[in-house]
Amino acid sequence: ANQQDLSKKKILITAGPTYEKIDPVRFIGNYSSGKMGFALAEECAARGAEVTLIAGPVQIKTVHPNIHRIDVESAKEMYEASVANYPSSDAGILCAAVADFTPELVADKKIKRKGDELTVVLKPTHDIAASLGEMKRDDQLLAGFALETNDELQNAQSKLERKNFDFIVLNSLNDEGAGFRHDTNKISIIDKNGKTDYPLKSKREVATDIIDRLVQLIK
Numbered sequence: 001a002n003q004q005d006l007s008k009k010k011i012l013i014t015a016g017p018t019y020e021k022i023d024p025v026r027f028i029g030n031y032s033s034g035k036m037g038f039a040l041a042e043e044c045a046a047r048g049a050e051v052t053l054i055a056g057p058v059q060i061k062t063v064h065p066n067i068h069r070i071d072v073e074s075a076k077e078m079y080e081a082s083v084a085n086y087p088s089s090d091a092g093i094l095c096a097a098v099a100d101f102t103p104e105l106v107a108d109k110k111i112k113r114k115g116d117e118l119t120v121v122l123k124p125t126h127d128i129a130a131s132l133g134e135m136k137r138d139d140q141l142l143a144g145f146a147l148e149t150n151d152e153l154q155n156a157q158s159k160l161e162r163k164n165f166d167f168i169v170l171n172s173l174n175d176e177g178a179g180f181r182h183d184t185n186k187i188s189i190i191d192k193n194g195k196t197d198y199p200l201k202s203k204r205e206v207a208t209d210i211i212d213r214l215v216q217l218i219k
């Protein structure tokens with residue numbers, strides 16, 4: 001996209017997984033690569049936006065000079081960076097695969113093998129999406145992602161309402177080439193008016209479709 005249809009706009013994007021520490025050498029993580037969120041950041045910057053990219057631990061570089069990257073590790077760090085940066089943004093796109101639970105206690109020394117079992121007690125993390133949804137002003141937009149294994153449309157619709165999203169991008173684990181770690185993705189965009197399906201595309205082309213939708217809604 002050569003059109004500068006996001007010039008003077010500030011966009012906050014979360015991307016990648018989070019790592020929740022168990023002890024100094026172990027963590028609970030997930031398979032998110034960050035590719036979709038980074039593709040969205042490059043697309044927004046190419047269209048003239050100032051981007052704040054809050055990235056979990058990923059192996060990708062940012063290219064565009066108008067991407068301001070904040071590297072975080074845990075859900076708590078991602079939450080704090082997101083809450084601090086959303087008020088000055090025109091829109092937020094929450095693409096990160098944030099841990100829903102984190103160890104209640106982090107061992108300060110490496111846990112030794114002993115006994116027959118080890119119990120790690122987990123407590124819930126902050127839902128970043130729900131928090132930003134509550135903070136959202138009338139002049140701001142918020143979009144999220146959903147990866148569902150069953151009852152996709154219903155779950156996506158209730159998530160749209162619960163988190164106060166303007167639209168939600170649904171990627172299905174049931175589709176070949178979609179979701180985690182792939183370079184391609186197959187999405188549907190759901191808003192209060194219904195659902196639009198898109199064919200399998202590269203993540204950058206998917207980013208163009210998502211940002212086209214954002215531009216239609218942005219004030």
Ligand code: C5P
Binds near residue numbers: 094
């Ligand atoms: O409820 P669920 O985790 O499936 O919702 C997914 C959406 O919520 C994604 O946009 C994800 O980035 C966001 N999310 C978040 N903070 C969490 C959990 C999910 O921002 N703790």
